[in-house]
Amino acid sequence: MQTLNVELGDRSYPIFVGSDLFRTEYLHPYIKGNQVLIVSNETVAPLYLQQLKAALPSLQVDEVILPDGEQFKTLEELSAVYDHLLQCRHNRTTTLIALGGGVVGDMTGFAAACYQRGVNFIQIPTTLLSQVDSSVGGKTGVNHPLGKNMIGAFHQPQSVLASVDVLSTLPDRELSAGLAEVIKYGLVYDAVFLDWLETNMAGLIGRDSALLSRAIYRSCELKAEVVAQDEKESGVRALLNLGHTFGHAIESCQGYGNWLHGEAVAAGTVMAADLSRRLGWISSDDYERVVNIFKLANLPVAAPAGMTADEFMSLMAVDKKVIDGQLRLILLRSLGEAVVTDQFDPQALQQTLNHFTS
Amino acid sequence: MQTLNVELGDRSYPIFVGSDLFRTEYLHPYIKGNQVLIVSNETVAPLYLQQLKAALPSLQVDEVILPDGEQFKTLEELSAVYDHLLQCRHNRTTTLIALGGGVVGDMTGFAAACYQRGVNFIQIPTTLLSQVDSSVGGKTGVNHPLGKNMIGAFHQPQSVLASVDVLSTLPDRELSAGLAEVIKYGLVYDAVFLDWLETNMAGLIGRDSALLSRAIYRSCELKAEVVAQDEKESGVRALLNLGHTFGHAIESCQGYGNWLHGEAVAAGTVMAADLSRRLGWISSDDYERVVNIFKLANLPVAAPAGMTADEFMSLMAVDKKVIDGQLRLILLRSLGEAVVTDQFDPQALQQTLNHFTS
Structure with missing residues (x-):
């Protein structure tokens, strides 16, 4: 313990x-x-x-x-x-x-x-x-x-x-949903932890107790550090919401409970990574690494079939991170470093939404 | 202003x-x-x-x-x-x-x-x-x-x-209900303010703007001092609830909205004063002063007809001031000084409830 x-x-x-x-x-x-x-x-x-x-x-x-x-x-x-x-x-x-x-x-x-x-x-x-x-x-x-x-x-x-x-006793699908948030910590804060997760994902999916304990402890440790710095989410804590603005739109559109939160975060994080790539912040190889680690964890890497770009825009507009009408997103500067920003090309966002929707 | x-x-x-x-x-x-x-x-x-x-x-x-x-x-x-x-x-x-x-x-x-x-x-x-x-x-x-x-x-x-x-535009009955809380500040904290209220009650009931401004300002000032000392009501702020444990029982029994909060507080404060008198803490003259000032403000000084002592006990048992099953009450040490206490003779409480109920 x-x-x-x-x-x-x-x-x-x-x-x-x-x-x-x-x-x-x-x-x-x-x-x-x-x-x-x-x-x-x-x-x-x-x-x-x-x-x-x-x-x-x-x-x-x-x-x-x-x-x-x-x-x-x-x-x-x-x-x-x-x-x-x-x-x-x-x-x-x-x-x-x-x-x-x-x-x-x-x-x-x-x-x-x-x-x-x-x-x-x-x-x-x-x-x-x-x-x-x-x-x-x-x-x-x-x-x-x-x-x-x-x-x-x-x-x-x-x-x-x-x-x-x-x-x-946790169903497989829920285990994977939890791993989505674990992967998020690596992407946002800790490239070394991300490497470790890529190496050990098969063991985590296989419910190795020692590996799971280590993943839980490191995730909680990273989150605890962030919360200690920013209890009320006025700054750095917002980075924990990587993938969540897209993800919440997915959950909201599908009706709560149909997509698991972690599944929506996985797909949302892939969308945030895609936008980061279009802005030239991460490479195509980095983007593929993001897609692959979620795939290794048996998580979705695309938006729900039938969801439109307009639905995304409309649902994202009520996100808590909207300040005075300006949408802010958490994006990747590199693997292991995220930023919260309203400084992105709206056309690039539109391209991401078009790419992931019908 | x-x-x-x-x-x-x-x-x-x-x-x-x-x-x-x-x-x-x-x-x-x-x-x-x-x-x-x-x-x-x-x-x-x-x-x-x-x-x-x-x-x-x-x-x-x-x-x-x-x-x-x-x-x-x-x-x-x-x-x-x-x-x-x-x-x-x-x-x-x-x-x-x-x-x-x-x-x-x-x-x-x-x-x-x-x-x-x-x-x-x-x-x-x-x-x-x-x-x-x-x-x-x-x-x-x-x-x-x-x-x-x-x-x-x-x-x-x-x-x-x-x-x-x-x-x-405030109805007379609501003006009186507000004066119940103003009187409470005098009883709990400030004997001089209580004297001033007795002297000026006719003018306050007559809606003299200058008198009302003074009563509001002094009441807010007293409450602000207390809140500054004890924001979360772990100590001295509890005294502001003089009459409220009895009063909440009255409101709860009558159904919210039938008795105004201030009316219930007035009757509840008279009951708390009665118990304080039975415990020998205030004199019968003091008790009569309490009854009279509420009467001057056109407020009730008795419990609702038909309410029983058992109803009071049962409703008071869910009060927020109950700690581990022990009822605590705000009582008067003197006019201008209140205490929160669980040190009272339960028989005296029963006598007060019997006195005010059928």
Whole structure:
């Protein structure tokens, strides 16, 4: 087991990465009152809920089980969490525990951010994607029919348990989706890590525990460094959204839940790489490396069939990175270095969109 | 016009108190982007919306008009604000302006706290209650069927315009409800202010502008001092809830919107004073002074007919001030000094509840 500390002053917290983490000693120190609400979903609860509850003796432990899927990441479903908290009379010292993927984590964190104007929470991410991405950094929230993650808050957890054991029950498609974000860290920040990923992708896809632990730890470490520098995403943290502006447009157009977030990010990152190539920032060989590593991870490298350039433009215009009508994108200066910029030729963007759409 | 500064480090903001405040010079410096969404209600918008819009030239100004009343302070109505923001493509630099009473202010502030994980907002409170209470201190939120203000956030405005002009259209009953909170400041913090209020209550009820300005300014000043000391209500700020634990139980039992918040606080404060008297902390003469000043302000000094002691106990048990099952109350040590305590004889509380209920 390795411990990583996210340094955020009085909001600092540890991430535990490894095996056999559902233990009282990793949980109790981060629970201040005598009440806990576990939030999970219909898929994960049957697998791990009892194991978690066994590690929480001597506490009032309540649970709420949400339906599984991005399409349920809504204000309406969030109400169910508040209903449980109030029906079970949870007070300001309660701790919410998110047991599930990114949807459960984001919703639980947001519920904790707003219940009685803020209570504690612990993240137990059960997908690779949520372990390396949404459980680090305190972004919480729900979707709106007109845009993803449009309603939310910054709220840091008390601790995160990133267990490689739970990845044994993760579907192949979700494992690949998580690897999309892992690859992103290499592309944005760390060319050496990118090389390592290319070398070890077969082992990662084969669920080698040691390789997965290393990939999770390095991804969390890179994200923790960025979040410590820029908690509220006013600067360098925005780079983590490589591929996300294109990707969100894909998810939004397809309806949440049809494409996995990581799949949309993979295709979106390929589109961002294509635009970077057209601007002359990366070479055609670099572009092919980007395409190939996503292919090695069994991820899509093209936009959904039938999606039009106009649909992309329209959906990208509501992205949170639009400031006063000006679209900003995360693009690649080189493999291992990304920039956020509104300084790009709009014609090049149009060419990228035309290239990837019908 | 007088200006009061609420000192909260990088979240500090001014409160302008006086006449003729719907002017560009008081608004534009607090709007950073080129988009504004005015949130108002069906009662206030016909009276003041055009005047406010005229003071916002050269901006994209959108509006959303909510139904009027505490019963609409819900997550469902909040969705309407997000719908408007997204339909009108407001980005992270947008500013929300709350034009209305406490319900509009709390909902607008909460909408701003969570839209794209936090945007700016300006408060223009149009009731005496919201001018002296909810517009100072950054508490925002909505109600839940099982408890008032159970879902919310701390989010400070960029500025507050407290206009005495708008009080000319306020119904008598709402003016009195606002005076309940003004009286509370005297009881909790300032015996001299309490004396001044007793002397001038007839003039305040008669809507003398100079007296109202002075009462608003002093109330905001006292609240600003408290909020500056204790932004997140971990200590001294809790005293501002004198009468609120009993009062919230009254509002919750009667259904939100039937008793005005200030009316419930008045009756709740009389109950807290009664308990303080039974504990030997204040004299019977002091208790009569408390009853009388609320009567002078045309406010209720008894619980609603038909409400039982058991209903009070049950509803008070979900109060946010309950920590690990222990009820804490704000009580009077003397007129001008309150304490938050769980050290009271439960039998005395039962006697107070029996005295005020059937």
